[in-house]
Amino acid sequence: MNFSEVKYLFSKEFQLELRRKSGINSILLFVVATTFVSFLAIDQLEQAPIWNALFWIIILFANINAANNTFRNDSENTQLYLNQLAHPNSILIAKTLYNAFLMSITGVLNYLCYSLFLGNLISNHLLFIALIIVAALGFAAVLSLTNAISSKASFNNSLMPILSLPLLVPFFIILVAQTNHLIGNKEYHDFNYSSAREGMETEIICSNLIAQNDSNNQKEQTYFLATDLQQKTRKVAYVGDINFENNQPIILKGKEYKGIFYASSIWNKANISAISNVKYYGALVLITIIVLLVGQFLFPKIAKF
Amino acid sequence: MRQLWWKIICIVLMVYTVAYGLLTDVPALHTLHETIRNLFYHVPMWFTMFVLLLISMIYGLIYMKKRDLKYDTISTAFAHVGCFFGILGFVTGMLWGKYTWGSYLPKDPKIIGAAIAILIYFAYFILRSAVNDEEKKASLSAAYNIFAFVMLMIFTGVYPRLVDSLHPGNGGNPGFDSYDRDTRLSAVFYAAVPGWILLGLWIANVRSRMDLINAKIKNK
Incomplete structure (x- = not known):
């Protein structure tokens, strides 16, 4: 890999895009259209899991659309010519960087659009934009390589999502988890207790969760004595195995059945520790670096065709 | 790989595993x-899947080095058999999960990892069927195979460290260390692992030889 080569190839991609403007415009249209369709169905999104899922689904398909033309924009003759001028690794790096640039713009614009139409649940905007940009690098690394593979095959339009979707799942698991952390500065946990199917969905704000051991009930081994802050009463609540380290208020959502509260989700108003952020962002960067290295190894071997 | 001795070992170990595994006393937990x-x-089915997919990736690497279609055929055969063992492991895990966790597919990092492994290799087979030219097919699928295996390794290496799992040994559940002290279990388990791996290798070996002969007939 040669930095001056990468610089020239990157500026070539950039200038071509500025001349055509088809790539960026189609992605913008995609993002605005999908968020608008979601807006037609839902006015304001308040459930964190749905906010999270919809946001990343839009990003995923916008990015696959964006990367679909990475190698097909160049005709076969142009590719041969480029291969004579530069090392394949530089070509891949330049394409990856360009895709990362495009995808970060898509991500940030999607975030703006999404906040406008469907509401914003994120508390720390800077950290979330950093997450979008780190994710864009990772997506670009994976999608450029899969596009290089699929552009050589026939039926490449439908092949690209098939090849890249399973490979992107590791990213999405980390992204979804970290977004859950960043939403409203609350920690989100999800539980499903079968015994809580009856009754109305209620929400209580409580503090002082005291763990108790339940010897009668084998399946749900621990329950908590929660102090309801509004009614000043104590309640028995099943919330699963969670460590409550701070004394800050906790919002429990769930159903009450025979005097016992079964939580379906917990909102912990704790500040997210820096260590957990470092862990998730670090994992993303690590995966991206490994994917880039694998791409550097593999791409020269398939660039010949 | 055409010697007899390892096949005999495999048969002995498998008969021991299946028969004694059902007959032996187990700790009442x-x-x-x-x-x-x-x-x-x-558990040994998953080990077998990983060993077979690793061998498939190694043959992909060898293909990239030597550019001989023979290695590509072997690589694909190993991926096929590896996928088969993955599905077997998935089904046995689902049945087990129904009776211990109460659900066929709870959300668990290892289950997600396994499902993705199988999905990735299905994508690999689709890629192979989408390319007509043999040489091109071989090198593209070898590249995807290596990439897929690296992603799988990252996934199984990084993700379970970020979250808790329901599986034994994670998230406060008793792990294999505590089972190890029970000699009744380890007596069968340490025979079962090489037994299943040898069985997987045997199937993949037969399959790759069959595919090589088919390719030879086709080229005549």
Whole structure:
């Protein structure tokens, strides 16, 4: 890999895009259209899991659309010519960087659009934009390589999502988890207790969760004595195995059945520790670096065709 | 790989695993009870899948080095058999999960990892069917194979460290260390692992030889 080569190839991609403007415009249209369709169905999104899922689904398909033309924009003759001028690794790096640039713009614009139409649940905007940009690098690394593979095959339009979707799942698991952390500065946990199917969905704000051991009930081994802050009463609540380290208020959502509260989700108003952020962002960067290295190894071997 | 001795070892180990695994006494553990015998079947199937997929990736690397279609055929055969063992492991795990966790597919990092492994290799087979030219097919699928295996390794290496799992040994559940002290279990388990791996290698070996002969007939 040669930095001056990468610089020239990157500026070539950039200038071509500025001349055509088809790539960026189609992605913008995609993002605005999908968020608008979601807006037609839902006015304001308040459930964190749905906010999270919809946001990343839009990003995923916008990015696959964006990367679909990475190698097909160049005709076969142009590719041969480029291969004579530069090392394949530089070509891949330049394409990856360009895709990362495009995808970060898509991500940030999607975030703006999404906040406008469907509401914003994120508390720390800077950290979330950093997450979008780190994710864009990772997506670009994976999608450029899969596009290089699929552009050589026939039926490449439908092949690209098939090849890249399973490979992107590791990213999405980390992204979804970290977004859950960043939403409203609350920690989100999800539980499903079968015994809580009856009754109305209620929400209580409580503090002082005291763990108790339940010897009668084998399946749900621990329950908590929660102090309801509004009614000043104590309640028995099943919330699963969670460590409550701070004394800050906790919002429990769930159903009450025979005097016992079964939580379906917990909102912990704790500040997210820096260590957990470092862990998730670090994992993303690590995966991206490994994917880039694998791409550097593999791409020269398939660039010949 | 055409010698007889390792096949005999495989048969002996498998007969021992299947027969003695069902006959032996197992520790009566809470909620697990007799389902703990799944340790002899479910866990080694995953090990076998990983070994077969690793060999498939290594043959992909060899193909990239030597550019001989023979290695590509072997690589694909190993991926096929590896996928088959993955599905077997998935089904045994689902059955076991129904009776111990109460659900066929709870959300668990290892289950997600396994499902993705199988999905990735399905994508690999689709890629192979989408390319007509043999040389091109071989090198593209070898590249995807290597990439897929690296992603799989990252996934199984990084993700389970970020979250808790329901599986034994994670998230406060008793792990294999505590089972190891029980000689009744380890006596079968340590025979089951090489037994299943050898069986997987045998199937993949037969399959790759069959594919090589088919390719030879086709080229005549």
